Amino acid sequence: MTVKPKHELSSDEEDIPLNSQKKRRRANATPANGNDIKIVKKEEDGYDSDEALSKVSRASKVSKVPKKNKSQKKKKEVPQKIVKEETANEEDESRDASIDAEDFKWWENQNKDDSIKWTTLRHNGVIFPPDYQPLPSHIKLYYEGTPVALPPQAEEVAGFFAALLESEHAKNPVFQKNFFEDFLQVLKESGGAKNSIEIKEFEKCDFRKIYDYFELQKEQKKQLSPQEKKQLKLEKEEFEEPYKFCFLDGRKEQVGNFRIEPPGLFRGRGAHPKTGRLKRRVYPEDVVLNLDKEAPIPEAPDGHKWGEIRHDNTVQWLAMWRENISNSFKYVRFAANSSLKGISDYKKFEKARQLKEHIVTIRADYRKNLKSKVMLERQIAVATYLIDVFALRAGGEKSEDEADTVGCCSLRYEHVTLKPPNTVIFDFLGKDSIRFYQEVEVDKQVFKNLTIFKKPPKKPGHQLFDRLDPSILNKHLQNYMPGLTAKVFRTYNASKTMQDQLDLIPNEGTVAEKMLKYNAANRTVAILCNHQRTVTKGHAAAVQKATEKIEELEWQKIRYKRAILELDKSELKKDPKFFEEIEDLTKEEEASIHKRVIEREREKYNKKFARENEKRKFDKEELLPESQLKEWLERVDELEEQYKKELETGEIQLKATLQNVEKLRAQIDKLDQRIETSTIQLKDREDNSQVALGTSKINYIDPRLSVVFCKKYNVPIEKVFTKSLRDKFKWAIESADENWRF
DNA sequence: CGGATAACTTAGCATATGCCGG
DNA sequence: CCGGCATATGCTAAGTTATCCG
Structure with a gap:
């Protein structure tokens, strides 16, 4: 009980001055506030150091697990059915695909090392957006009341803004400024206005005529007769057909986003510094295709060439390109109903279920470590507590040119207000700039620790967890369970909550009544995960x-x-x-x-x-x-x-x-x-007006819970899963019997 | 080791679709 | 039966995490 862990006796790395820590964004680097030293003094927060110590011996019990668990049972691989790529009759491709998918029940035969995702991969490439169609000559941008003869390249960009004229984006000064800068740049590069009007100020531009023209076009499209609409839809489908499917190890599987994103103005969420910037057109030369070595290479459009052909069977993307807003990659991937996505999904939930075996230990540990003498350990304990109890995200560091949003590790001084004795008000913008606001009571020791983490000289702008980032936290979590990371807690707690809520529903009443209760359970989870939606305008x-x-x-x-x-x-x-x-x-x-x-x-x-x-x-x-x-x-x-x-x-x-x-x-x-x-x-x-149920249903609630609910309560599966969710969760629908539990 | 980044999951919003009540 | 609204789907932005690389 009183064994002092050696690393606490020595002056360990925990006590290096904070300002030598990696630099932190948003103003002020975290100050050396002396917490690290004072924290060990009993009078500082009055904890019982004996108790604090006992925990460490516990922690040492936690077995280290090798990073990569290659020793996992290797079951025999399913003999794969070889499917002829050319079906004699192509009239009903989608039917073929679904038969294929049904044939391949990967969940009945889980296998192996998953670093190799496929042996053969064939597809027909991607769809590019159509070339720009210049506006009719009488539709123009007006500058100080005069029509401007824009070169098509610039006109296209003006049109992007015009299309958004009545949206909130167009009123956003950052959006306006970014758009205008890029617009002027394109205008300059394309030789300027042909009628030598010099555009200098955004305020003098009038996009109304272009906007009206777009509205008119929309209206005309709506006015088409049902037959014409049907015809157009048919043509679209026919055109898309070759891109909708690919062959993965000979099986026909659906592709998700086979369309290259069209150019436009970047619509960042929240206060994104780059919102309104021109998202440039992607050409075949920008696109990398991923195929197997023997695969026929799809033909690039007209006079173009592909950027690169790759044969990387350790990844599950079919094509990718680099995007110009934040210089990151965009991928063309499999659809949600594909085997690869299904396998990942299944593994995600199995991993979350595995956490059940460790959660008691983990919770006991972080409760003890709330009193650790080592600052880092305390921060890890508090962070784990917040992630576990309030379902916070990990919260990685963000760069200056992204929206200022945070998660657990990146919480700052101003995001947490402490109300003694133990009430905490969280108020910050999380992913997608969705506000997280909660006034909650927390564990007494958590409250004390938060007080310490906020101690002067810390002030607004400073990191609450100045020793922590997701990588450190995740490394700690891996000690308990291979593959355990911060996000697993969200999956675990969401599914656990759903299980508990469903258990409370009596098996009585009409299907509609049961569904109301199912949705209420779903809502509990959505609230836990803070899944919001903006109230519809009506x-x-x-x-x-x-x-x-x-x-x-x-x-x-x-x-x-x-x-x-x-x-x-x-x-x-x-x-x-x-x-x-x-x-x-x-x-x-x-x-x-x-x-x-x-x-x-x-x-x-x-x-x-x-x-x-x-x-x-x-x-x-x-x-x-x-x-x-x-x-x-x-x-x-x-x-x-x-x-x-x-x-x-x-x-x-x-x-x-x-x-x-x-x-x-x-x-x-x-x-x-x-x-x-x-x-x-x-x-x-x-x-429901402010709560989005879909996100948790799609990503967090183990679908087998819903399947069991339907089986036990005689609710048709269509009531809980839409068509696309039934396809995505086919593995769950076919594998869970009514006694299955999360 | 740590920062960068590739690759993947998760997210809300816009738009299309389809369903239900008058 | 038809319009209005809710729901489903498509789109792509924004996260997390493992891995790469110097």
């Missing part, structure tokens, strides 16, 4: 509409109750509670409901009239006379009159069929039903 309006609808149902119900009392006063005595709600509706509320209902009725008839006549016009039939509309509207007027009277007298007029207490009660029951469904639906929609 959301507020939609909610209001639905709320009003419910109000109107309530009002109808009250009317019927009043009507019952008119028919038979004695009903009140029999069940006074039933009639209580009549009093809930004030005259004002009722009047405003009347107004809404009437207004909607009027609108309905106006629309009906307009639509009907449009149709008749198209069919060259005689139009409805205005008198028809008038007649309809008069009926609404009558209704309005009737409601007005009702409001004054309280007397309800109903059609003859409803002049009967039993029928009214039945109607009221129906209304109650509708109110309940509508209310649940509304709540569900509201709860």
